[in-house]
Amino acid sequence: MSHLFETYARSDIELVDGHDAYVVDALGNEYLDFGAGIGVMNLGYHPSSVQAAVEKQIKGIWHTSNLYKSTLQERVAGLLTQGTDRLVFFANSGAEANEAALKLARRYTGKHKIMNFAQAFHGRTYGALSLTPVTAYQAGYGVDQDVVTVPFNQQAAIDQLDDTFAAVILEVVQGEGGIHVADRSWLQRLVNKAQHLGVLVIVDEVQSGMGRTGSLYAYEQFDIVPDIVTVAKALANGLPVGAMIGQAKLGTAFQPGSHGTTFGGNPVVMASAYAVLQSLTPEFLADVQQKGLAIMHDLVQGSQDLQQVKAIRGLGLMIGIELTTDVQPVLMKLRERGILALAAQGNTLRLLPVLTMNEQEMHAGVMTILTTIGES
Numbered sequence: 282m283s284h285l286f287e288t289y290a291r292s293d294i295e296l297v298d299g300h301d302a303y304v305v306d307a308l309g310n311e312y313l314d315f316g317a318g319i320g321v322m323n324l325g326y327h328p329s330s331v332q333a334a335v336e337k338q339i340k341g342i343w344h345t346s347n348l349y350k351s352t353l354q355e356r357v358a359g360l361l362t363q364g365t366d367r368l369v370f371f372a373n374s375g376a377e378a379n380e381a382a383l384k385l386a387r388r389y390t391g392k393h394k395i396m397n398f399a400q401a402f403h404g405r406t407y408g409a410l411s412l413t414p415v416t417a418y419q420a421g422y423g424v425d426q427d428v429v430t431v432p433f434n435q436q437a438a439i440d441q442l443d444d445t446f447a448a449v450i451l452e453v454v455q456g457e458g459g460i461h462v463a464d465r466s467w468l469q470r471l472v473n474k475a476q477h478l479g480v481l482v483i484v485d486e487v488q489s490g491m492g493r494t495g496s497l498y499a500y501e502q503f504d505i506v507p508d509i510v511t512v513a514k515a516l517a518n519g520l521p522v523g524a525m526i527g528q529a530k531l532g533t534a535f536q537p538g539s540h541g542t543t544f545g546g547n548p549v550v551m552a553s554a555y556a557v558l559q560s561l562t563p564e565f566l567a568d569v570q571q572k573g574l575a576i577m578h579d580l581v582q583g584s585q586d587l588q589q590v591k592a593i594r595g596l597g598l599m600i601g602i603e604l605t606t607d608v609q610p611v612l613m614k615l616r617e618r619g620i621l622a623l624a625a626q627g628n629t630l631r632l633l634p635v636l637t638m639n640e641q642e643m644h645a646g647v648m649t650i651l652t653t654i655g656e657s
């Protein structure tokens with residue numbers, strides 16, 4: 282009998298090791314990883330610079346609490362804010378980063394109402410769950426009612442925005458919701474109106490950030506400047522972390538005691554995050570963009586005669602293939618063929634490959650994915 286709550290429908294393979302873009306199961310089978318631990322292992326398994334940084338820190342201090350000065354946190358915050366006038370709060374997960382954003386926005390504006398979007402996903406803690414409009418996730422929990430859900434990429438969202446809102450929160454590329462990329466002009470109009478009204482714009486980059494779409498943050502490709510950005514997942518390439526990055530003017534809303542966490546910004550995690558951020562050079566990001574274009578080209582060309590493919594969407598290496606057939610059997614078949622991938626809402630096959638996967642591996646993987654879809 283399992284002693285775990287059944288919150289996950291787990292596959293029966295157990296992953297015990299990995300190298301580069303591959304994971305290895307307990308029986309020694311290798312899988313090319315187009316899921317990256319749900320968008321976490323962006324630099325693959327055992328990336329040498331990250332591993333060396335973590336090993337070095339493990340030999341020093343593992344934990345100090347946030348009662349003491351932290352040069353490591355300052356360094357990571359420096360790389361996250363990229364020389365701009367912004368401040369960072371470190372947490373342990375994406376949901377926690379969003380909780381921090383929600384608290385900061387409400388305290389700073391003195392208002393409570395939040396605008397969010399259909400198909401959004403912001404996490405499972407109470408605040409983040411309240412911003413995640415999926416009945417199956419919210420049912421029975423008594424979520425926060427001060428949330429107004431509007432359609433993504435629709436003028437109706439902009440029309441409904443007024444100065445009674447504290448903030449609007451969105452993913453510029455919705456991940457769990459099925460890989461929906463924001464329309465550039467719509468997003469710019471939304472952000473302009475919000476900022477004109479004094480409504481804070483929170484961009485959740487938990488899945489789309491850290492190079493996933495070919496820029497450090499996906500929002501950079503939309504020419505907007507959010508008031509708050511949240512990241513997590515790939516920031517420490519597999520160690521638990523979250524960060525909320527806010528414009529410095531918002532700093533007045535948080536004083537000692539306003540918010541906190543025991544583990545957030547832990548030294549081992551920060552050592553990893555610092556090494557990860559140092560790896561995300563302009564060359565690295567350009568390579569992600571290039572691979573994103575190549576994979577899209579392969580997918581569009583290869584799916585022309587496949588009735589099972591309804592739509593292909595994405596940005597960089599965050600890609601969704603909406604199917605007319607059930608996605609789960611396709612994922613199972615892919616596993617048998619040595620490929621791990623993900624599902625997202627709306628019968629979407631979601632690809633979040635390890636960013637360091639080489640082009641040949643990626644191309645071969647995509648061909649297997651297309652063949653498998655074609656057989657479904």
Ligand SMILES: Cc1ncc(COP(=O)(O)O)c(C=O)c1O
Binds near residue numbers: 375404457486488514
């Ligand atoms: C966009 C987005 N926000 C928030 C979260 C929640 O992150 P975590 O599971 O680390 O709490 C996720 C997780 O999938 C996500 O994709």
